[in-house]
Amino acid sequence: MNAPRKRPAHTAVLRILRRGWRRLISMRTALVLLFLLAVAAVPGSLLPQRPLNPSKVDAYLAGHGAWGRFLDRLGLFDVFGSAWFAAIYLLLFVSLVGCLVPRIRLHAKAIRAKPLPAPKHLERLPESGHFETSASVEDASAASRAVLGRRWRVVRRDEGGGVRTLSAEKGYSRETGNLIFHIALLAALILIAVGRLFSYQYNFVVNEGDGFCNGVVPDSSRLGRLAQDGAISPAPFCVQLNQFTATYLSSGEPSKFTAKVSYNKTVSAPAQAATITVNHPLRIEGDRVYLIGHGFAPKITVRMPDGTTREDVQAFLPRDPTTLLSEGAFKEYGKQGANTDVGIEGFFAPTPADTGGGVITSVSPDVNNPILGIFIYQGTINATGLPQSVYSLDTTKLSRTGQANLQIGQTVRATNGVTVTFDGWVPWASMQISHDPSQDYLLIAGVAMVLGLIGSLGIRRRRLWLRITPSASDDPSSLTVVSVGGLARSDSGNFSSEFASLLERLEAAVGPAPEPELVGAGRE
């Protein structure tokens, strides 16, 4: 015996690669990957996610110590941006491509192929039956062809001995639909990726009466990797918030938020008016401007330690989404290094209620005799010079000089002679400019997916064969026999009843035997 010939190493590697590839594109692998994808998405809904809510993630990390840090290292606070989630869907993507290419080739061939010749034993097919007729083979064949109509692709074959077979097939577009769905799915995935790379979002908090411009110093932004900061498409535009109104039911449930804006498509273009509501963004050539949230900006007048007065208006952040009890800060800087900054920290209660002991809360988001509760400080507001939140005060270098709950028009005097007057409030709206260059194409892909699915799951793939055997020439009493067999190549619809009714129509059209007798339309 010969020793097995050693194959060169590169062939072995190739073989392993080829086997790995075959396994990757198999349905079984696709199934496993689909499950992995579903399982991988679960923590994304159960754990706080950084892109959605970074402060919740920080709170979770603070509360869970080493366990939290471990989860963080696994990327569980940004599941949908993590490497392993990407690995699963990229594998699925490759597996899908590998599966689709040969299927497209096969289907292209199948569409042009003739229906297969009739099997020998039609009665062994899942559905079968036969009937006799006095019609000739030629007439029976022609009548049967007419019954099948245009939806069936039919090929006539002669088997010798005067026996004629018809092979019929329909439902080719089932696979077409299937392929369209999967190709559209691939296209959608690519479009989503492209959109992510080039999209941008700018967020602005705008007091009523103020405005903002596309890409110019937003309060926060989220940019795709290939979108440059300050990117604007197609042209810079500016939006001015003329009026914001929120209306509520007596229960405190919101009923309508409306932002009346005017905007310029370009710097030199004339201003146009528009109304933005929650479900109706302003669409300006590829960009959309949304009304995302709203709140209150109290207005105050401060008399500084040096006797000068300042007017200020600051957006406060809602702490309670149902009553809109809001918190915020005013920062009035004095001469640098003189410890004469005035810092004011406080809350705004749109519809205040005393919970006892002078502690004010809000009972409704609607504004009704609002109260501004403040603590007044003096000292140095920003000792470090680092950026600070505009909504809160760092009180380490400040000392408290007074406090009060003010109604509109009331003034409080602090111990150092500083006075603060609550002048009123204006609403603010948080507005968002969004841009995603691929989303219109994505919609087309989505429509194609649904249509493809409908075809892929709804169209019935059927095969049918007829064998028409002439009467025996030596027996004048014998008749032409038409045997029919059918095969459902998809589970949609009820093929048994389809077959039964088709058999009936065939017999009616071909012309019954003198003594009509339907034999054995049973299934097994």
Place this chain on the structure above:
Amino acid sequence: MAVNSGMAHLSDTLFTTAIAIYTLAMICYAAEYAFGRRGRIAMTSRTTPAKVLVRAGAGESRDVDSRAPRVTKPISPNRSGRTSAVGDRFGRIAVGLTVIGAVVHASSIAVRGAAVDRVPWGNMYEFASVVGLIAVLAFLISLARAPQIRYLGLFVMLPVILVMFLAGTVLYAKASPLVPALQSYWLAIHVSAAASAEGILMTSAVITVLFLTRQRYDKRVAARLPVRFPISLGGRLPEPATLDRVAYRAVAFAFPIYTFGVIAGAIWAEAAWGRYWGWDPKETWAFIAWVIYAAYLHARATAGWKGRSAAWINLLGFSAMTFNFFVVNIVISGLHSYAGLN
């Protein structure tokens, strides 16, 4: 925008009435199921009355159970297990009650819509009610096309009543106008697609449970093992292959609707929240359920996964969808927190 409290009250009364009628219907279905079986045992031991022979003979029951039932008793011509005269009477009453119940149920939903002057599926209570109605209508339509499935009514009414009971107690929300985020015509499109798909997928899940029961029953009978209560129900169920096919067809019908619902949701999200997809918990779970049902459709075409494994995937998909409806809406906070349960 004002709520018509008289009509809202009427809607609530109709809702409760519908539950009561459905419960009566369920009792009658249960009676048909129970008496039918006793009837069959009696028939197999005696000579079969001609009347039953005619009714249950040839074509009509073919699709439900054309193969010989796996009982050790002599084979009865009454193959579909259809019922003694008493059982039949109960069955007829049950269908009548189901139709009346569905009419009352539909009026409850319509009146609620009129009371608040909007589409009547703006919170979890209303949504659950609509899903229940769709499940009942799906059963009635199937019944019109295949009368022999009547005795399965018990297994449809049971989950429907459960869902409606939860809707009326845990999920109940007073009639009120919509919050601004829901004031969009997409509410009519997105939510009705979701409700239809979920109603049909619920039916598919019920049939899948029946399939697994019947399969377990067959296996135990074949192995001559004792068959105890829930599995013993399998003896009168349709063939496993039939149940499997019907469950598949329901998913094949619902899956494009569900896909459309998710895409409609994405279009709405683009208009309401500034992005078409943001991995909000509701979106994430809709995605998970979609992927699992996609896996089910693939599994049914893959050797080694057909039958039992595929059936469990179907149930897994339904669990994900149920989780999405109850847990995500009530426990996890997200943009879809419209339950009205605060």
